Amino acid sequence: MIVLSIVIPLLISFTPALTTLTLIARGDVRLWLIALLGGGGWILALLLRQPLLIMLTGIGPSYIYVASFLAGLFEECLRLVLLRINFVSRSLLKGSLSLGLGWGLSEALNIYTIPALITATLMGYSWLDLLPGAVERNSATLLHVSLSLLLSKNARDLRLLFAAIFLHTLLNVIGVTSLLMLKDVWLVEGLIALTSLLIFTSIAFSILRLKDLKSTKA
Numbered sequence: 779m780i781v782l783s784i785v786i787p788l789l790i791s792f793t794p795a796l797t798t799l800t801l802i803a804r805g806d807v808r809l810w811l812i813a814l815l816g817g818g819g820w821i822l823a824l825l826l827r828q829p830l831l832i833m834l835t836g837i838g839p840s841y842i843y844v845a846s847f848l849a850g851l852f853e854e855c856l857r858l859v860l861l862r863i864n865f866v867s868r869s870l871l872k873g874s875l876s877l878g879l880g881w882g883l884s885e886a887l888n889i890y891t892i893p894a895l896i897t898a899t900l901m902g903y904s905w906l907d908l909l910p911g912a913v914e915r916n917s918a919t920l921l922h923v924s925l926s927l928l929l930s931k932n933a934r935d936l937r938l939l940f941a942a943i944f945l946h947t948l949l950n951v952i953g954v955t956s957l958l959m960l961k962d963v964w965l966v967e968g969l970i971a972l973t974s975l976l977i978f979t980s981i982a983f984s985i986l987r988l989k990d991l992k993s994t995k996a
Contacts, residue, residue: 786905791912816880823852850946878926882919917974924978
């Protein structure tokens, strides 16, 4: 029973992103390396902002909102740096998708898998208890893919960086605020998923529109 409590939510949290990455990268080692680079990017962004988060621990209720902003700031700045690397930018669409998927998978591995293992084994949580977190990991990964695509449109345009920081912070703030106000985890996850999907749709549409304009001019 404990095994099922762990395996089912982990499959839900990892399978969509891992399957998508496999379909995109296939046998291209470079794309797998880009995904690993994205995973390392998430870890590095966390480590870089950690001292600041520790310093701000005592500021009170606003701490969670400051942490939400810092996550967006550090992660998107570092994402932009990685997208400027020739190794990544040579394969613009697939490279940015791989980077975003690796970013999301790393986050899921580090902030969901370990707590899920602990709560399932030590506290007796069932897979249904862990399901909301698994669903949220998919929403978060979709956001990372979306923002990687956004920044890849022009990795030297600071306006896109500001937009990415804003959108990242916005989703974090929506998650925190809705959890405090609604007190219903499934309403919260639904709102996060909807917001993440809207962000992805808007960015994907803008990229397709840009390609159509370029092809028309050509």
